Amino acid sequence: MSSPRSGIPHYWVALRAMIVLTAVLGVGYPLVITGIGQLALPAQANGSKETVDGDTVGSALLGQSFSDADGNPLPEWFQPRPSAAGDGYDGGASSGSNYGPENADLIAAIEERKAQIAEFNGVNPDDIPADALTASSSGLDPHISPEYALMQVERVAAERDLAVEDVQILVQSHIQARDLGYLGEPTVNVLQLNIALESFKA
Template structure:
C-alpha cells in the first residue's frame, strides 16, 4: 500500500503546482502582456475613476440617456451575481404581460414616436447583462435624448452612427451599439 501512496501523493503535488499555479500564472501573464485591456475587464475610465466595463450593461432610466435592453437579473437590473434569462417562453402570460408593460412604458416616454419599437428594447438578453442594443433601438430613442439634453436630433443621430459597431470580422453577428459607451460619449460631448 505504501508503494502506491507515495507516487500518488507526489503526482498530486506536481499536478497541483502545474495546474493550480504555473498554468494560471502563465496564462494570466500572457493575457496581461498581449491583451492588457481585456485582461483587466475592458474597463472604462472617466476622470481617473473606473465607471464601468464595455462588457457589462448598466441601468439607465433618465430621459437624457439611452436606455439599454431590459435586464432579467432580479431584484436589481444588471446585477452580475443574478445573471441569467427569465426562462419564460414567448407564450407565457407573465412574459407577455412584462413585454406589454415595457411597450407601454416606452410609448409613454416617447410620445408621438410612431416608429415600431425594436424588440431588443422590450426583451432581455439571455444573460440579462447585455451591454449592446441594435442601431434601431438607439435611433428609436434619439428624439427623447436630444430633447432632454437640448441637442439637435441630427447631432445625437450622428453620435449613434459613430458608436455603431459593425459585424465582427465583417460577417459575424449584427451591427450593435454599446449603450454605456454611447452614454459616456454623450456626457463628454463627443
C-alpha cells in the same frame, strides 16, 4: 489492484498524479496566463474599463442601468435592454430571465415594456425592435440594436436641449458593424454612446 510497476496500488498512483496535476494545471497554468494578460494585455485582462476624467465608470463589455433609485428609466440617457441580473445589470449576479415562450409573466412583461417604451419615446408600439422588449441572456448585455438606439434619439435630444441631427450623427457614429463584417449582429454600445453624449454636451 496493482499498477504495472512494483505493486503500487492504483489509488496511490492516482493521488500522487492528482497532486502534481493540480499544481501544474490548477496553479502554474492560470498564473502563467495571468502573467501574460497583466503584462501584455492589461486593458483586456482587467475588464476593458471605461473612464471619464480618470474615474472608472464601468466596463465597455458590461451593460449598466441608466435608471433612478426606483428603477425608472432616466430620459436623458440612452436606455439599455431589460435585464434579469439581480435588480438589473447587477455585475455580481449575471442571469437571463429563463422565462419560457408561453410564460404568462413574460408575456405580461413584454406588453408592459411595449407600452412604456412607446410612451417614453413617443413611438408606435409595433415599431419597437425585439431586443428592446426582451431580457438578454447574461443580464449584462452592453448593446442594443441600431434601430432601438435611433428610436431614442428624439427623446434624448429634447431632454438635453441638443439638436436632433447632432444626436442622430452621434448614434450613427457608434453603430458597430458585424464582427469581421459578417459575424453576429450590428450593435450600439450603450455605455460608450452615453459617455460620448455626456462629453458632447460639455
